[in-house]
Amino acid sequence: MTSPATILHADLDAFYASVEQLLNPSLRGKPVAVGGGVVLAASYEAKAFGVRSGMPGRRARDLCPDLTFVPGHFRQYQRLGDAAIDVLRDFTPAVERISIDEAFADVAGTDHLFGTPETIAGKVRERVRTEVGLPISLGVAGTKHLAKIASQVAKPDGLVVVAPGTEPSFLKDLPVELMWGVGPVAKARLAGQGVFTIGQLAETPGRSLERLLGHAVGEKLADLARDRDPRAVATRRRARSVGAQSALGRKPAIEAVFRPTLLHLADRVASRLRAKTLAGRTVTARIRFADLHAVTRSVTLPAAISATGILAEIGEDLVRAALIDHSEERTISLLGVSVSHLEVCPDLQLELPLGLHDDKRRPGTRKGAARWTADRAMDAIRDRFGRDAIGYGSVLLGNRRAVPDAFRELAEREL
DNA sequence: TCTGGGGTCCTAGGACCC
DNA sequence: TCTGGGGTCCTAGGACCC
Numbered sequence: 496m497t498s499p500a501t502i503l504h505a506d507l508d509a510f511y512a513s514v515e516q517l518l519n520p521s522l523r524g525k526p527v528a529v530g531g532g533v534v535l536a537a538s539y540e541a542k543a544f545g546v547r548s549g550m551p552g553r554r555a556r557d558l559c560p561d562l563t564f565v566p567g568h569f570r571q572y573q574r575l576g577d578a579a580i581d582v583l584r585d586f587t588p589a590v591e592r593i594s595i596d597e598a599f600a601d602v603a604g605t606d607h608l609f610g611t612p613e614t615i616a617g618k619v620r621e622r623v624r625t626e627v628g629l630p631i632s633l634g635v636a637g638t639k640h641l642a643k644i645a646s647q648v649a650k651p652d653g654l655v656v657v658a659p660g661t662e663p664s665f666l667k668d669l670p671v672e673l674m675w676g677v678g679p680v681a682k683a684r685l686a687g688q689g690v691f692t693i694g695q696l697a698e699t700p701g702r703s704l705e706r707l708l709g710h711a712v713g714e715k716l717a718d719l720a721r722d723r724d725p726r727a728v729a730t731r732r733r734a735r736s737v738g739a740q741s742a743l744g745r746k747p748a749i750e751a752v753f754r755p756t757l758l759h760l761a762d763r764v765a766s767r768l769r770a771k772t773l774a775g776r777t778v779t780a781r782i783r784f785a786d787l788h789a790v791t792r793s794v795t796l797p798a799a800i801s802a803t804g805i806l807a808e809i810g811e812d813l814v815r816a817a818l819i820d821h822s823e824e825r826t827i828s829l830l831g832v833s834v835s836h837l838e839v840c841p842d843l844q845l846e847l848p849l850g851l852h853d854d855k856r857r858p859g860t861r862k863g864a865a866r867w868t869a870d871r872a873m874d875a876i877r878d879r880f881g882r883d884a885i886g887y888g889s890v891l892l893g894n895r896r897a898v899p900d901a902f903r904e905l906a907e908r909e910l
Numbered sequence: 911t912c913t914g915g916g917g918t919c920c921t922a923g924g925a926c927c928c
Numbered sequence: 929t930c931t932g933g934g935g936t937c938c939t940a941g942g943a944c945c946c
Contacts, residue, residue, distance in 0.1 A: 530914090532914085533914050535915095549914065551913060553912085554913090595946080676944065679943090679944090680944085712919095712944095737916095737917095738915090739916085742915085790940080791941070793940075795937085898915065902914085903915065906946090
């Protein structure tokens, strides 16, 4: 199948670490990690030593004794990431941003203005380098999936164009894990069948892939390996859930620990929902125990909620229920709360205080409305004076957190 | 001193309805 | 005595991505 190659995938190289090297020239050419307790990003020089994001800082230092840790300039990541993606928007409005440092663009029909897709990709790289100061890799192909693989092959700081008709030969010898959707588990299962390259994958019957990996994944991989990818570049996507979690170290599984933590998490989640005029019907709590084994408990309510207090109470009920089911677990290492089944809510909604224990619509509606009004007042104070001006529980949570709040805010941000 | 935090999507079983 | 089939929704767990 030969589609005209008009889809670009742009991916900033080792983004956070590259920003640090841009801001501080003495870090250039050196192994750099952003973070401290945990590695949030690593420069290519650090990656060469095996340093990876998500790795405990201690382990990273063991692997790479010369590693320089920097706390991170999160505002700058936001600004520079936006600036780089905006360069793409100068060539087409059809830009789908998929993270702070990565986007697809479809430049079909822009030849007469800017030249071929390959020319455009070259201009994007040049402009991001000179105007923003960062290295960026580009892949150009006829489908999103192939464009993404091409940009990965192009890294670091390169450009790869997959010309129409050359797709099979391009894919043939690439390792299966370059494919979107093939992680450690799928890779191992495929290896068990002697499948290591995308070419081998393409020769494997769709039926055996489905047996090996499940219906959806098997079918998708069979299509992608044969370069069948119908997905269009989508400029807008709607959020399907909003959540927050916090690693706790090791804490006893008692009310005095989980109640304040859940209130703090519920506050983060509910205030973000309200800021987007969203509310959700399904509340999920996640608990990870000391052995890192995690469980979830969820409940779907008859009406969508976005009030902090109600969300916190439901979260507590769910956590209590899970702890009863796992009463042998004495220690927890993480708590999370998320809300899904989202609905767009008019600004002046009234929330019903529907708890787990009573589905009766008690005459407490006024209480729900009062809470919601109080939440909105708190939102307004924060808008003016900052998030820490007022709040629940954050003091009780303790001041030493694994990840800086600025990082969380970056991750929460609407793209 | 063993593992962050934000998400998406899929699967499987069970309840429930017609 | 034995016994349908399709569809939707909910819950719990898990793979995967950045």
